[in-house]
Amino acid sequence: MHNQSNIEIGEQFLAAYKDHNWEGIRKLLHPSVKWTLPGNGAISGTAKGMEAVINRVKSIVDGKVNTQIHGILVGQNGLTLSLHNSAVSEDGRVLEEELATVLTIESELITKIDTYLSDVDGMEQYFLK
Secondary structure, eight states, X not given: OHHHHHHHHHHHHHXXXXXXXXXXXXXHEEEEEEEEEOSSSTTOEEEESHHHHHHHHHHHHHTTOEEEEEEEEEOSSEEEEXXXXXXXXXXXXXXXXXXXXEEEEETTEEEEEEEEESOXXXXXXXXXX
């Protein structure tokens, strides 16, 4: 079943993220993957290509962000990860946001990632340029 394989890709992506398994993430990505993230913070904009996406994940991990999953929503061409991020930086900045990360999947590879945030200003302040 097509949609079931999409769920498995989402679960594998989240597990690799949690384990800091960069090669595991790389195996799930199409070489020309693009990841959009709103705002003007250090991690905002469009990351283009596998290495740029991996570097964005590393930046989020380096920010000590704790990600909790609310659920996985299935669509015809991919899925949406309903998530909550929280973190406190060494200098006391706080990140607290709800987010939806939409994964577009083609031929069992993630071709596009679009992230939608509940607090773009908070993310910008947490991930300073």
